[in-house]
Amino acid sequence: MSQQQGLGPRRAALYMLDQVTGEGKLLPEVIGEGALQHLSPEDRARAQRLATETLRGLARADRMLARFLQKTPPLQVRNVLRLCTVELAGGEAAHGVVNAGVEMVARNKRTSSMKGLVNAVLRKVASEGPEGWAKLALPRMPGWLRKPLKDAYGPEVIAAIEAVQFAGAPLDITVKGDVKAANDVLKGEILPTGSIRLKDAGQVSALPGFEAGDWWVQDAAAAIPVLVLDPQKGEKILDLCAAPGGKTMQLAAAGADVTAVDASEGRMIRVGENLKRTGLSAKTVKSDAFAFTEDGFDAILLDAPCSATGTIRRHPDLPYAKDGSEFGMLIDQQARMIDHALSLLKPGGRLVFCTCSLLPDEGEVQVEEALERHAGLKVEAAALERSGIDAAWRTEDGGLRLRPDYWAEQGGMDGFYIAQLRKPQ
Numbered sequence: 493m494s495q496q497q498g499l500g501p502r503r504a505a506l507y508m509l510d511q512v513t514g515e516g517k518l519l520p521e522v523i524g525e526g527a528l529q530h531l532s533p534e535d536r537a538r539a540q541r542l543a544t545e546t547l548r549g550l551a552r553a554d555r556m557l558a559r560f561l562q563k564t565p566p567l568q569v570r571n572v573l574r575l576c577t578v579e580l581a582g583g584e585a586a587h588g589v590v591n592a593g594v595e596m597v598a599r600n601k602r603t604s605s606m607k608g609l610v611n612a613v614l615r616k617v618a619s620e621g622p623e624g625w626a627k628l629a630l631p632r633m634p635g636w637l638r639k640p641l642k643d644a645y646g647p648e649v650i651a652a653i654e655a656v657q658f659a660g661a662p663l664d665i666t667v668k669g670d671v672k673a674a675n676d677v678l679k680g681e682i683l684p685t686g687s688i689r690l691k692d693a694g695q696v697s698a699l700p701g702f703e704a705g706d707w708w709v710q711d712a713a714a715a716i717p718v719l720v721l722d723p724q725k726g727e728k729i730l731d732l733c734a735a736p737g738g739k740t741m742q743l744a745a746a747g748a749d750v751t752a753v754d755a756s757e758g759r760m761i762r763v764g765e766n767l768k769r770t771g772l773s774a775k776t777v778k779s780d781a782f783a784f785t786e787d788g789f790d791a792i793l794l795d796a797p798c799s800a801t802g803t804i805r806r807h808p809d810l811p812y813a814k815d816g817s818e819f820g821m822l823i824d825q826q827a828r829m830i831d832h833a834l835s836l837l838k839p840g841g842r843l844v845f846c847t848c849s850l851l852p853d854e855g856e857v858q859v860e861e862a863l864e865r866h867a868g869l870k871v872e873a874a875a876l877e878r879s880g881i882d883a884a885w886r887t888e889d890g891g892l893r894l895r896p897d898y899w900a901e902q903g904g905m906d907g908f909y910i911a912q913l914r915k916p917q
């Protein structure tokens with residue numbers, strides 16, 4: 493690839509890095525705002541891959557760069573250095589990467605005076621080669637997140653989680669019909685809980701069965717809440733925070749009479765598209781959960797908005813875009829959502845509460861406090877006895893704690909907390 497050809501995706505990746513680390517935006521947000529619009533599909537994929545890989549290795553790149561920098565340069569220069577360091581670590585030709593780094597800094601008036609520094613530092617990084625990179629300790633999560641997680645799980649578990657996060661995630665698929673038949677075509681691995689896992693899947697829409705709507709992409713852990721809820725044909729089930737609809741489709745595929753609610757208009761459009769592609773049906777309602785008051789549901793799935801700290805292996809931007817300041821608001825909202833969901837459930841109905849968070853405050857503690865607020869409410873540990881759900885994942889309170897380092901050898905899973913609550917008669 494010529495240097496000019498490489499600059500488009502690199503500059504787009506750099507812009508995304510600046511937006512994440514400087515403006516606190518998540519990658520999907522930056523992409524949604526048009527960051528990649530000017531690029532060809534191929535370059536778009538390359539820019540996205542570069543930004544994602546840089547974020548995944550960011551703490552390691554900083555460690556490498558610290559050896560060659562006397563003082564910390566401005567963020568835009570630091571991000572050029574980080575991007576190029578990760579490319580060099582990946583074995584990209586040194587000449588092209590160093591020139592591209594210098595060019596990116598030179599093009600910006602505010603940073604052009606630092607091109608000599610960038611040139612010198614990147615040459616030193618290049619001389620370390622991928623071997624020097626491999627010797628560095630694995631990237632750690634930033635302190636605001638590492639500290640509460642270390643307090644909850646201990647240092648060994650956190651190191652194991654960080655190793656899985658650094659390795660990235662395979663592609664998991666939930667199948668609408670017969671899993672074995674689908675896997676005969678997809679040729680992946682059928683996981684104990686029934687998801688199909690593909691390593692190096694490439695472009696999702698090009699995989700067999702996508703067009704026909706035979707399956708959808710869903711992390712194996714994200715498919716477990718519906719296994720726990722165990723939807724029955726004809727049951728009236730509410731999916732209260734539904735978009736983009738992975739769990740709605742599972743519920744509909746089981747033959748339940750599903751109502752899918754979500755507050756986000758854009759994300760609700762995706763639910764509609766997903767249902768259309770898979771030929772599944774559900775009633776879709778764009779509404780704030782608290783404004784939705786239809787009641788009498790047999791079961792409710794509450795996949796509440798949360799810190800998403802369980803999804804970092806697929807979203808390495810999260811630790812750098814966020815700072816933990818939203819935790820309090822989210823925790824309070826989750827508690828109110830549990831209360832509201834219980835009010836919509838018929839007596840004796842079941843509520844599956846889940847979050848893709850690793851913070852006990854968004855999982856175990858929520859259930860403990862809900863039991864204190866609602867007399868007669870029970871946790872149903874028996875609901876966890878589903879095929880493929882490992883008994884070792886169960887918590888003392890009768891819920892499930894899923895961690896990214898479970899199934900580490902096969903690529904891990906998203907972190908989740910899941911519990912089924914039974915409303916008294």
Ligand SMILES: C[S@@+](CC[C@H](N)C(=O)[O-])C[C@H]1O[C@@H](n2cnc3c(N)ncnc32)[C@H](O)[C@@H]1O
Binds near residue numbers: 753797
């Ligand atoms: C964890 S995601 C849901 C993922 C979804 N269950 C799935 O499996 O595809 C949380 C969702 O909650 C929605 N949300 C956030 N606040 C909400 C509110 N007050 N009322 C309804 N939906 C809300 C967000 O738009 C987001 O789509």
